[in-house]
Amino acid sequence: MAASINIPVYSDALVVLGAAGVVVPLVRYLGLNPVLAYLGAGALLGPHGLGAFIGQIPALYWFTVVDAENVRGIADLGVVFLLFLIGLELSFDRLLSMRRLVFGLGGLQFVVTAAALSFLITTSGYVASAAVILGSCLALSSTAIVLEILSGQGALTTGTGRVSFSILLAQDLAVIPILMFISLLGTHTDGSLMASVGHAFLNAAAAIAIIILVGRMLLRPLFRIVGAVQSAELLLAATLFVIIGTGVLAAVAGLSMALGAFLVGLLLAETEYRKAVEAIVEPFKGLLLGIFFFTVGMGLDARDVARDPLPIVAVVIGLIGLKAVFIVVLARAFRLPWHVAIETGLLLGPGGEFAFVGVGMAASMGLLSTDMSSFAEVVTSLTMVLLPALAAVTRSLGQKAGYSRRTHESPGVAPHPQRGHAIVVGHGRVGKVVISFLREHKVAHIATDNDPDAVTEDRNKGLEIYFGDARQAAFLNACGVMDASAVIVTVGAQATIDAIVLRIRELRPDIQIVARARDTEHARHLYEIGVTNAVPETVEASLQISEAALVGLGIPMGLVIASVHEKRDQFRETLRQAAKTAAESVEVEKATPAEGRRFLSNLPIPRRALLGVWRRVFLFGRANRTAS
Numbered sequence: 334m335a336a337s338i339n340i341p342v343y344s345d346a347l348v349v350l351g352a353a354g355v356v357v358p359l360v361r362y363l364g365l366n367p368v369l370a371y372l373g374a375g376a377l378l379g380p381h382g383l384g385a386f387i388g389q390i391p392a393l394y395w396f397t398v399v400d401a402e403n404v405r406g407i408a409d410l411g412v413v414f415l416l417f418l419i420g421l422e423l424s425f426d427r428l429l430s431m432r433r434l435v436f437g438l439g440g441l442q443f444v445v446t447a448a449a450l451s452f453l454i455t456t457s458g459y460v461a462s463a464a465v466i467l468g469s470c471l472a473l474s475s476t477a478i479v480l481e482i483l484s485g486q487g488a489l490t491t492g493t494g495r496v497s498f499s500i501l502l503a504q505d506l507a508v509i510p511i512l513m514f515i516s517l518l519g520t521h522t523d524g525s526l527m528a529s530v531g532h533a534f535l536n537a538a539a540a541i542a543i544i545i546l547v548g549r550m551l552l553r554p555l556f557r558i559v560g561a562v563q564s565a566e567l568l569l570a571a572t573l574f575v576i577i578g579t580g581v582l583a584a585v586a587g588l589s590m591a592l593g594a595f596l597v598g599l600l601l602a603e604t605e606y607r608k609a610v611e612a613i614v615e616p617f618k619g620l621l622l623g624i625f626f627f628t629v630g631m632g633l634d635a636r637d638v639a640r641d642p643l644p645i646v647a648v649v650i651g652l653i654g655l656k657a658v659f660i661v662v663l664a665r666a667f668r669l670p671w672h673v674a675i676e677t678g679l680l681l682g683p684g685g686e687f688a689f690v691g692v693g694m695a696a697s698m699g700l701l702s703t704d705m706s707s708f709a710e711v712v713t714s715l716t717m718v719l720l721p722a723l724a725a726v727t728r729s730l731g732q733k734a735g736y737s738r739r740t741h742e743s744p745g746v747a748p749h750p751q752r753g754h755a756i757v758v759g760h761g762r763v764g765k766v767v768i769s770f771l772r773e774h775k776v777a778h779i780a781t782d783n784d785p786d787a788v789t790e791d792r793n794k795g796l797e798i799y800f801g802d803a804r805q806a807a808f809l810n811a812c813g814v815m816d817a818s819a820v821i822v823t824v825g826a827q828a829t830i831d832a833i834v835l836r837i838r839e840l841r842p843d844i845q846i847v848a849r850a851r852d853t854e855h856a857r858h859l860y861e862i863g864v865t866n867a868v869p870e871t872v873e874a875s876l877q878i879s880e881a882a883l884v885g886l887g888i889p890m891g892l893v894i895a896s897v898h899e900k901r902d903q904f905r906e907t908l909r910q911a912a913k914t915a916a917e918s919v920e921v922e923k924a925t926p927a928e929g930r931r932f933l934s935n936l937p938i939p940r941r942a943l944l945g946v947w948r949r950v951f952l953f954g955r956a957n958r959t960a961s
Contacts (some may be wrong), residue, residue, distance in 0.1 A: 345403040368478050369622045375630020401631045408628040411621030416591040420598025421849045435503035439503025440872040446472040466695045469511050475685035476501045489505045492673040508687045512589045518697030540586030560785030572613050605788045608799040612807035631691045649715045653682035676727040683716030758803040804832045822848040838863040
């Protein structure tokens with residue numbers, strides 16, 4: 334059996350998975366950036382690192398990657414999933430609300446920087462096509478690292494965070510035409526370049542139109558059928574099928590798989606299944622993107638830097654400085670504060686992960702030489718390694734200038750959908766009433782339900798509701814539970830309510846939970862497992878009947894409402910005290926036998942006989958308490 338498998342492929346895959354499962358968590362524990370950890374692990378364990386010493390130390394074969402091509406196919410899927418999630422995070426309404434900074438500042442930044450870099454590369458003796466490819470790729474910044482750094486600093490909602498997000502979003506959108514341009518140049522053989530470009534553009538437009546048309550027709554029905562089965566495994570299979578299938582369709586049409594994934598992400602972003610799909614894809618995206626960075630790190634050769642360090646250092650400093658200057662000037666032209674412009678310029682000056690994608694794609698098509706692509710990847714990697722230090726500089730500059738990054742009034746662009754919102758779980762009759770009150774009082778909220786037919790029906794009525802299972806931690810995270818201020822559970826099934834409450838409490842011990850309860854006994858149980866407020870259906874029905882009866886009997890409305898509120902508070906306090914007493918009694922019962930055994934073990938009497946007496950006394954006392 335061992336001879337029938339490809340040992341080098343499996344050994345290389347084990348090294349990558351081992352790095353993801355052991356090395357990277359350790360580095361994360363030490364407080365370093367995981368992207369940089371993957372790059373470093375790839376450089377250390379790759380063919381140019383410890384792998385170069387296999388001849389001297391054969392045992393290194395099992396701890397290093399021998400051939401990067403053995404894992405490159407899986408790594409490419411990381412970029413596909415990243416672009417899919419970018420598309421999933423966007424919507425046409427959101428793009429329109431952010432158009433000034435995204436298409437204005439972000440678009441100008443990319444065009445101006447790419448043009449300047451392309452001109453400088455052309456003057457160095459490179460052909461125009463190679464210069465444009467390199468200039469466009471180096472004009473991009475690192476979405477993965479910058480957003481993680483800003484999130485860790487709690488600065489996503491500041492002026493710097495919002496402006497950085499807008500520019501990064503524009504750059505991510507620019508990746509699509511860059512990849513298309515590289516594909517067109519790579520497939521051009523004979524004849525007029527303009528004719529080939531025009532023909533390829535028509536083919537691309539037709540493929541994009543087909544993907545959008547078929548997606549709009551089939552995506553909702555497909556996910557409605559899968560959602561009705563209530564199986565997380567089938568939903569996962571459907572999601573992977575849609576992402577990879579659309580990517581393959583785009584590749585067959587002469588486009589990139591990443592473009593196909595981006596388009597299907599945009600289509601799903603407009604549906605009620607967006608949050609459920611996001612929850613499913615997120616773990617895969619993180620792992621696959623990590624493998625991608627690992628393979629990039631494997632291509633880095635520290636010996637190249639050591640042989641001729643001055644040109645590389647000069648280009649690294651020049652790239653960061655040039656991009657930062659352009660961003661500062663353009664940000665000031667858009668009337669942004671000086672400290673926001675400078676901080677954003679320093680954060681976005683280094684290169685980004687999509688530079689590896691574009692440069693690698695161009696090199697594989699013969700548009701860039703091996704030396705050119707290797708030099709560009711080394712420069713990009715070194716600039717990304719400097720990002721944490723540059724982030725520390727921006728934070729220090731802000732503190733010295735006396736600016737509060739957390740309280741600064743910033744442009745109206747939100748990197749995250751919501752913060753401080755309410756999550757309403759269940760969109761039945763009770764949930765609809767709750768949401769109507771939230772709308773009336775202008776409280777930001779997200780509504781969810783696990784009935785695909787009901788969700789589709791409500792969506793058709795213009796209501797914003799998402800399909801998903803709130804018992805899953807990934808789905809709750811996709812709904813923003815870590816940033817929410819409250820969760821309101823309105824579903825009717827008791828077991829489902831309990832499971833949702835327990836899951837929420839695992840994620841957020843401090844969040845406010847208001848839950849529907851079947852009766853007073855269920856409400857007492859919900860208080861035991863951690864709800865803030867439980868609302869029993871039987872109690873509320875009796876209070877409403879009492880209120881209607883008292884008003885009908887001529888009692889003033891004000892007195893009736895006051896008495897109903899007082900009675901409701903009494904019920905709530907009684908249930909809370911009952912839950913507290915029950916929890917304390919359970920703790921006593923758990924502790925008492927153990928304490929008794931410790932006491933008896935110290936007596937000079939046969940232990941078996943004493944234990945029998947102890948059990949009879951203890952069980953008799955507990956039975957009396959239960960009967961009373």
